[in-house]
Amino acid sequence: MTHWTDEQITHWLYGLEPEAAHLEECSDCRGRAENAAARKSAATTKPEVSWEFLAEQRRSINRRMERPLYDWPRIRAFASVVMLLLVAVLSFNLLRPPAATVPLATPADERLFSDLVAIDQSTEPRAVKPIRSLFEE
Amino acid sequence: MRAIAILLAFSLSLAAQLPKPFYPWWSSPVVKDLNLNQDQRIQVRTTIRGYRGRLLDLRSQIEAAERDLEYQFNQQQVDGVKANEAIERLAKARADLTRTLSQMSLKLRAVLSQQQWQELQKRRPSKGQPTISPDTDPR
Numbered sequence: 001m002t003h004w005t006d007e008q009i010t011h012w013l014y015g016l017e018p019e020a021a022h023l024e025e026c027s028d029c030r031g032r033a034e035n036a037a038a039r040k041s042a043a044t045t046k047p048e049v050s051w052e053f054l055a056e057q058r059r060s061i062n063r064r065m066e067r068p069l070y071d072w073p074r075i076r077a078f079a080s081v082v083m084l085l086l087v088a089v090l091s092f093n094l095l096r097p098p099a100a101t102v103p104l105a106t107p108a109d110e111r112l113f114s115d116l117v118a119i120d121q122s123t124e125p126r127a128v129k130p131i132r133s134l135f136e137e
Numbered sequence: 138m139r140a141i142a143i144l145l146a147f148s149l150s151l152a153a154q155l156p157k158p159f160y161p162w163w164s165s166p167v168v169k170d171l172n173l174n175q176d177q178r179i180q181v182r183t184t185i186r187g188y189r190g191r192l193l194d195l196r197s198q199i200e201a202a203e204r205d206l207e208y209q210f211n212q213q214q215v216d217g218v219k220a221n222e223a224i225e226r227l228a229k230a231r232a233d234l235t236r237t238l239s240q241m242s243l244k245l246r247a248v249l250s251q252q253q254w255q256e257l258q259k260r261r262p263s264k265g266q267p268t269i270s271p272d273t274d275p276r
Contacts, residue, residue, distance in 0.1 A: 104163040104181050109189060113161040115196055119234065120159040125227055126203050127210040 004029045009036050159238050160261055163245070167260045171253045180248045188241045195234045202227035 004012070004022060009029070011017040013036055023030045105113065124132060162168060163181050173181065206227055209220040246254060 102178070102182070104168060104178060105161070105185055109185055110161075110164045112189070112192060112196065113164055116192060116234065116238065117159055117161065119196070119199055119231070120238065125206050125224075127206040 001026065004032070009033050013037060013040055159242075162257055162261070167257065170260065171249070171256060173253070177248050181245060184241060184244045184248070188237065191237055192234075192241075195230060195237060198230040199227065199234060202230050 001022075003026060008017055009032055012020060012023070012033055023033055162171075163185065202223055205223040206220065209215060209223050249257065
């Protein structure tokens with residue numbers, strides 16, 4: 001006597017196995033089949049839902065349906081705050097005086113370099129200038 | 138007379154071999170067109186500040202040597218030795234100034250990009266034009 005395969009047991013569960021006499025003769029296969037039947041039953045049994053739970057669910061759906069899709073007062077308040085912030089930031093940037101650029105040289109440095117340019121461009125000492133006039137027409 | 142001849146020769150030789158005049162571009166309006174970035178501006182300022190003390194010393198040395206020389210020239214009896222010493226001091230101080238200004242210019246050149254350097258060359262005042270203006274606003 002050969003035992004049923006899992007596939008045969010599955011077929012039996014769904015009424016597709018025409019020959020079920022084997023289960024009466026074989027206690028092993030009967031045990032497996034009952035086991036499988038119990039698992040199927042547990043998986044397919046609908047959970048118990050209380051009437052109160054369903055009623056609350058319905059009430060909740062109705063409440064949400066009655067509520068407007070957009071909360072306009074809140075959206076308006078939020079938009080106003082955003083606009084105010086935007087205006088504040090823009091005003092701050094527009095009205096703020098430009099950052100003062102530090103000059104590369106201080107006024108004292110400029111005087112120093114002005115003197116140095118004069119020295120650099122003069123080709124003769126001051127003492128010589130009267131002598132040079134002797135050579136100029 | 139010898140001192141005078143040496144001085145004239147010195148001044149003529151200076152005139153003959155003088156490189157392009159010193160150009161403090163950082164104090165001229167040209168600096169606006171260079172579009173220096175913040176880092177470059179800091180480097181330029183730091184370089185100028187770094188050389189300030191030395192340049193002040195050199196200006197004083199040159200001024201003192203000029204005064205000494207004028208004093209010697211104005212004597213009833215010109216002391217050739219003392220006059221020559223004053224000439225030497227002046228020549229040395231001027232040489233030191235040229236060296237220091239060139240070294241500072243080299244450092245400042247290193248701060249600029251090639252494009253900025255070319256722009257600076259283009260805008261460099263030609264001979265006879267002032268290289269620095271009293272009412273310059275380098276900002």
